[in-house]
Amino acid sequence: MIQKISVPISVALVFNHKTRETKPVNVLWEGRSYRVTRIGLHHTVRQGRTLLHVFSVESELLFFRLVLNTESLSWTVEEIADGESN
Amino acid sequence: MHVDLNSCFASVEQQANPKLRGKPVAVAAYSTPSGCIIAPSVEAKECGVAVGMRVREGKVLCPGLIILTPDPAKYRNIHVQFRQLLTEYTDRITPKSIDEFVLDLEGYPAFSKGMMSVAGEIKRRIKKEIGEWLRVSVGIGPNRFLAKTAAGLHKPDGLDVIEKDNVEKVYGDLPLMKLCGIKANNVARLNHYDMFTTLDFYRAPMWKLKSAFASIVGYYWYLRLRGWEIDDVEFGRGSFGNSYALPDTRSTPEELSPLLMKLVEKAGSRMRKDGYRAKGIHLSLLYRNGCHWHRGMTVTEHLFDSRDIYKAAYRILCMSPYITPVANLAVSCFSLEKSLYTQQHLFSDMGKKENLIKAVDAINDKWGDFVITPGRMMGLSEKIVDRIAFGNIKELEAMILAPY
Secondary structure, eight states: OEEEEEEEOEEEEEEETTTTEEEEEEEEETTEEEEEEEEEEEEEEEETTEEEEEEEEEESSOEEEEEEETTTTEEEEEEEEOSSOO | OEEEETTHHHHHHHHHOGGGTTSOEEEESOSSTTOBEEEEOHHHHHTTOOTTOBHHHHHHHOTTOEEEOOOHHHHHHHHHHHHHHHTTTOSOEEEEETTEEEEOOTTSGGGGGOHHHHHHHHHHHIIIIIOTTOOEEEEEOSSHHHHHHHHTTSTTTOEEEOOTTTHHHHHHHSOGGGSTTOOHHHHHHHHHTTOOSHHHHHHSOHHHHHHHHTSTHHHHHHHHHTTOOOOOOOOOOOOEEEEEEOSSOOOSHHHHHHHHHHHHHHHHHHHHHTTEEEEEEEEEEEETTSOEEEEEEEEEEEEOOHHHHHHHHHHHHHHOSOOSOEEEEEEEEEEEEEOSOOOOOSSSOHHHHHHHHHHHHHHHHHHOTTSSOOGGGTTOTTSSOOOOOSSOOHHHHHHHHSOO
């Protein structure tokens, strides 16, 4: 099931200065912690002058579309899916 | 070399969401049962799902079909990444659409490695650097047409060459309709002149092709089929247009006017961003009963203000003789001219008007599209979403060349 939402979410982001990689490693959603196992895609989009970083990430159970607003430095989850059709 | 990303939108969605990989996925204009499927994944294609089908038809063929709506920003980002990777091999690179590129490698260091070797390297690098689920078909040929034909021979993940030694064999296995640019009407023309297979088409003398097409197009086909390059043509910008498929029933000009305003605002804003103004407005209406009505109009001076474009478009809309539910509304601006100067009027201050429009555009650019919206668009905020045009990527080009 694919659920489109737009609510704040807690995300742990890690930057590795050796590999120059920045990636979300953990997501706290509805009181439960989900370890990010894979990043499917990272892309950027502009909303006016605000740059948004979109991380499409997978945990063992769920898929999350996480959006980092670089203006407010806040995270929003825009989509949650389990890989099944609606 | 022709590089084609297989099942582009669906593959990108599967790349983004690993839980969708290996499953039948289709990207549709709308997720409703009557929404049009624009990109089925490889797995969905294996079930018989094809571009142009309705969502309900796709779900009949493939009950587990996962329907997604388009996410243009994602696809544009992938396009830009592809382009960045391919420009490491040559700067003679032509994007033909969001998922297709043509590369001319002749004279570049990569050419000395051999085309097959470069193609293999590009395929490997795409998987490693852009996305492991993205597969491309690569075709190599002496001209664009044969390279594209080669890219279509083995999908997905193909790598084929068409050259003088195998061209007859390839044509022998290809039906006429599979050739890019040949569809039912052209097949009828060719059949009329006793050309029933691609080999008949290839072996036909020039006079026969000229007669079949009744124009210079026959000569072009004669060259194209033999590997001469005649498609290396850059077309300039001819118009700016936007269209919208209506999900609800609207019939009268009054009901359609807010949608028309939004279409005009989008087309006008894009046109101004590229530094053009237009002297012609065209409106096209496709009705739910299958009727189609369209009309174009030229005005006495070049228009740049969306409100003026709207007035001309609304005038055309009122000329339509039909008052019946509309299925698709399209508006375009043509007869374009670069905005080098503004013709001043005796009784109105055009400079002031131009500055006002520039200020509104600047605010919308800074804070997001439609932060300032015309009153006529009230209640329309969610309608007419961002879309990627088939084939046309001129604005994407502008975005790449002039990043933020």
